[in-house]
Amino acid sequence: MLSRLHRLWCLSSVVYREVAFQSIFALNLGALYPQRNESSIKKLVRSVRVNTLFGKILTSIFIAGFAFATTFLLSKQIDISNVEFIVVSIVSVYIAVVFFFISFMGLQMTTSFISTKTVEVLKSLPLGRRDISIIMLFTFIRVFDTPLITALLAFPLIYAYTTRSVTGGLASFFSIIITEVFALALVMFLARFFYAKIAVGGGSIWRSIMRIIYMLIWILPTLGVYIVMNFASDIVKIVLKSVEIPSPLAFLLALMYPFAFGFLIFYATFTKIENLSILALSFTSIIGYVALMVYAIRWMRLVIVRLSFSQFINRIHDVGEVSIKICSSWLGLVKKDLRVASRSPAYASVFTLPSIQMIVVVLTLSGGKTAGLGLPYVLGVIATASLLTLLIPPTLFSVEVVASSYTRSLPISKRTLVGSKAILTTLIYIISLIVLLVITLILDVMNTLLPTVGAIQIPAVSAASIVELLILARKPLGQALVAANLYTRISNLILVIIPGITVAILPIIATITAFILTQQLIIPVFLLTTLLEFILALCCLFSMKN
Amino acid sequence: MLSYDMAVKAENLVVAYGSVVAVNGLTFQVRRGEVYGLLGPNGAGKTSTIKVLAGVLEPKSGYVEVFGHPISDEVIVKSLIGYVPENIVLLDSLTPREFFEFIASVRKLDSKTANLRLSQLVSAFDFKEYFDTPIAALSMGAKQKVAVIAAFLHNPPLLVLDEPLNGLDARSSRILKELIMIHTRRGGAAIFSTHIMEVAERLCTRVGIINRGRLVGEGTVDELKMLVKSVGGSLEDVFLKVTEQEDSVREIIRALEEG
Numbered sequence: 001m002l003s004r005l006h007r008l009w010c011l012s013s014v015v016y017r018e019v020a021f022q023s024i025f026a027l028n029l030g031a032l033y034p035q036r037n038e039s040s041i042k043k044l045v046r047s048v049r050v051n052t053l054f055g056k057i058l059t060s061i062f063i064a065g066f067a068f069a070t071t072f073l074l075s076k077q078i079d080i081s082n083v084e085f086i087v088v089s090i091v092s093v094y095i096a097v098v099f100f101f102i103s104f105m106g107l108q109m110t111t112s113f114i115s116t117k118t119v120e121v122l123k124s125l126p127l128g129r130r131d132i133s134i135i136m137l138f139t140f141i142r143v144f145d146t147p148l149i150t151a152l153l154a155f156p157l158i159y160a161y162t163t164r165s166v167t168g169g170l171a172s173f174f175s176i177i178i179t180e181v182f183a184l185a186l187v188m189f190l191a192r193f194f195y196a197k198i199a200v201g202g203g204s205i206w207r208s209i210m211r212i213i214y215m216l217i218w219i220l221p222t223l224g225v226y227i228v229m230n231f232a233s234d235i236v237k238i239v240l241k242s243v244e245i246p247s248p249l250a251f252l253l254a255l256m257y258p259f260a261f262g263f264l265i266f267y268a269t270f271t272k273i274e275n276l277s278i279l280a281l282s283f284t285s286i287i288g289y290v291a292l293m294v295y296a297i298r299w300m301r302l303v304i305v306r307l308s309f310s311q312f313i314n315r316i317h318d319v320g321e322v323s324i325k326i327c328s329s330w331l332g333l334v335k336k337d338l339r340v341a342s343r344s345p346a347y348a349s350v351f352t353l354p355s356i357q358m359i360v361v362v363l364t365l366s367g368g369k370t371a372g373l374g375l376p377y378v379l380g381v382i383a384t385a386s387l388l389t390l391l392i393p394p395t396l397f398s399v400e401v402v403a404s405s406y407t408r409s410l411p412i413s414k415r416t417l418v419g420s421k422a423i424l425t426t427l428i429y430i431i432s433l434i435v436l437l438v439i440t441l442i443l444d445v446m447n448t449l450l451p452t453v454g455a456i457q458i459p460a461v462s463a464a465s466i467v468e469l470l471i472l473a474r475k476p477l478g479q480a481l482v483a484a485n486l487y488t489r490i491s492n493l494i495l496v497i498i499p500g501i502t503v504a505i506l507p508i509i510a511t512i513t514a515f516i517l518t519q520q521l522i523i524p525v526f527l528l529t530t531l532l533e534f535i536l537a538l539c540c541l542f543s544m545k546n
Numbered sequence: 547m548l549s550y551d552m553a554v555k556a557e558n559l560v561v562a563y564g565s566v567v568a569v570n571g572l573t574f575q576v577r578r579g580e581v582y583g584l585l586g587p588n589g590a591g592k593t594s595t596i597k598v599l600a601g602v603l604e605p606k607s608g609y610v611e612v613f614g615h616p617i618s619d620e621v622i623v624k625s626l627i628g629y630v631p632e633n634i635v636l637l638d639s640l641t642p643r644e645f646f647e648f649i650a651s652v653r654k655l656d657s658k659t660a661n662l663r664l665s666q667l668v669s670a671f672d673f674k675e676y677f678d679t680p681i682a683a684l685s686m687g688a689k690q691k692v693a694v695i696a697a698f699l700h701n702p703p704l705l706v707l708d709e710p711l712n713g714l715d716a717r718s719s720r721i722l723k724e725l726i727m728i729h730t731r732r733g734g735a736a737i738f739s740t741h742i743m744e745v746a747e748r749l750c751t752r753v754g755i756i757n758r759g760r761l762v763g764e765g766t767v768d769e770l771k772m773l774v775k776s777v778g779g780s781l782e783d784v785f786l787k788v789t790e791q792e793d794s795v796r797e798i799i800r801a802l803e804e805g
Contacts, residue, residue, distance in 0.1 A: 322668050322677055323661045324647045332651025336637065336644075343639035403637045406693070408602040409706075410652050411624035 012138035020052040059105040060150035067155040070094040071162040089236040092262035102183040103221035111191040133308040168269030175261035185296035254281040333420035350395045353388040354432035362439040386504040389429040393468040396421040418469040425465035459534035464503035466537040550614045553735030559608035561594040568594040570759035583750035584739040591759040592739040596708045600629040628697035632708035634689040638682035667695045686713040707738035743782040763788040
């Protein structure tokens with residue numbers, strides 16, 4: 001039995017490597033690989049391995065680092081009077097960090113795992129259905145292995161050592177197990193959600209808008225990581241404030257994940273029980289969470305079994321009328337890029353980054369900081385949004401490499417190619433501004449400076465994206481920088497992004513200079529610089545040879 | 547444009563992948579109204595030649611023109627070509643509808659004409675039921691149909707087809723062959739590679755046999771038969787003779803029989 005499992009575990013490493021490759025080079029089968037020699041393909045595969053390993057190690061370091069920081073913080077608080085809620089809040093925040101970090105790390109690869117067709121290859125081998133399911137389960141575990149083990153060991157051990165409590169360590173071990181199962185289930189749910197709601201073709205404009213909203217839901221763990229990282233101290237403060245005077249919130253917290261586990265770890269560590277009703281509530285809720293964990297495990301098992309029989313693919317869709325809507329060539333390219341990119345997990349996450357950043361900014365603002373918001377802060381926010389937007393042109397260029405063995409036969413001029421991608425990049429930036437505007441209106445934290453500065457920055461973002469795309473479209477650099485190695489060779493990516501960032505940041509630097517010298521000229525200087533850059537970029541675009 | 551009689555003119559074409567030379571000084575011509583078949587063993591350089599014509603691969607050296615335009619005039623040349631690649635890797639996340647919309651938009655086709663032609667082609671290849679299914683979920687044959695329909699959609703004067711019958715059922719193969727014949731009768735030209743000798747014999751006006759990147763025989767099927775003095779034999783016999791594989795194949799068959 002053990003040797004069989006060992007054999008299946010070894011086989012799963014092959015499937016895992018393939019899934020890792022596909023998650024980075026999703027659908028890049030059409031790229032011009034035959035033009036590469038064997039050593040460059042080997043280098044490509046090796047860099048994928050290094051990248052995925054690097055991601056896992058980085059997540060593990062974060063998780064272990066947070067475990068150290070959390071226990072260090074706790075060791076300083078143990079002797080004070082309100083220790084119960086300090087322990088509960090700090091430990092709960094750590095559990096949330098583990099939950100979101102694991103989900104965030106594995107989201108893209110799990111989404112690729114759900115759609116993988118490597119199972120078809122397994123089916124052709126002399127393996128039973130049960131063996132295939134076990135291989136797929138092992139592959140899923142391999143996506144998360146190092147961070148899962150790190151989370152499981154780091155905090156319980158450090159916590160038990162710091163508090164000198166074995167029961168506390170065991171309780172935290174138990175809590176982390178449940179957290180990991182929840183994180184894996186969330187990732188799997190979101191991966192399936194991606195293919196059910198986002199990666200479906202066709203539909204009206206309304207369905208396209210819904211797809212954008214679904215994409216934001218899909219990228220929920222990213223938002224969770226941002227929130228936990230940015231609001232960790234705020235969460236602790238809110239918890240402490242709410243329990244200073246016994247309030248219903250304290251009882252609610254005892255029921256809520258992850259606070260219920262915070263209470264469990266506390267009561268397992270410190271035997272003094274001051275509030276029996278909270279203890280009872282937290283125990284009751286933990287029984288519920290254990291039941292949920294069992295359900296989540298069963299559900300994941302079912303998903304993996306179905307995946308092993310390829311039940312998520314090869315669906316035949318309802319057919320509409322055989323007619324097509326033809327638009328201009330640049331709009332055709334924009335629509336194609338948007339469709340292809342929004343249906344690939346790796347690309348979709350890059351697309352949503354500017355909007356996510358804006359949501360995080362607004363959530364920070366809703367913490368009551370609106371009044372003191374000055375121009376330097378606003379320029380900082382817009383600069384960050386611009387930088388995140390400038391990751392999109394290389395991503396769009398990668399989309400162009402998808403099926404390039406076919407699409408390169410189409411009569412598309414470089415000018416149209418660069419122009420269409422610059423338009424789409426600018427549109428994504430504008431969408432992030434709209435997201436900013438809508439959320440500030442909903443949360444009633446409207447600040448007119450942010451959208452104004454953001455709107456003036458539009459020509460600069462557009463110019464910067466044109467600059468990046470012109471670099472990518474140039475020969476022989478463009479050929480050398482095909483997507484297949486763009487994201488695996490950071491030096492290549494830097495070659496493209498640095499000039500873009502320079503163009504995007506230049507108006508902001510000019511505006512800060514004007515802010516220091518003479519404040520009346522801030523807006524004219526900003527506007528003039530962005531417009532000038534845009535005009536220059538357009539001149540470069542129209543002067544390029546096809 | 548179509549008044550130009552020479553559809554394809556390739557002179558001393560060289561294609562290399564690093565140190566490996568796939569096509570070595572290939573020279574050939576295809577005229578309007580011709581179906582030019584490229585034949586050769588695996589790795590002979592057929593697909594590389596086809597890819598150069600389609601504009602997806604850059605030659606190392608040599609000169610190629612399509613209807614009088616050098617292939618460096620990329621946009622013009624590509625607008626004159628309908629291409630079916632050997633390995634069908636399309637935009638898998640799109641549905642055929644979305645894919646055809648993209649192709650028709652990029653090719654700047656008139657909506658009414660394109661829709662009329664599309665419905666004819668979809669009906670001819672019995673493809674309607676797959677029209678809104680993601681390409682990734684289609685079978686190999688259905689994907690091949692997508693590529694074939696896309697190649698014919700803009701009614702191009704030159705068809706560049708790399709093993710176009712791959713994965714197609716008998717009905718669809720027959721329809722594609724008829725479409726190629728109709729296309730050349732109307733003054734178009736077609737160049738295609740195939741391993742199926744019977745198809746080449748039946749369909750091609752002229753055949754060029756490539757071996758190790760070089761043209762080792764060219765002419766009509768009858769001319770080639772004359773060339774190897776084996777009139778009455780099939781094109782397969784001619785193919786094995788000019789690619790110097792006849793003796794080795796005979797030996798292998800003998801060894802298999804003895805084994």
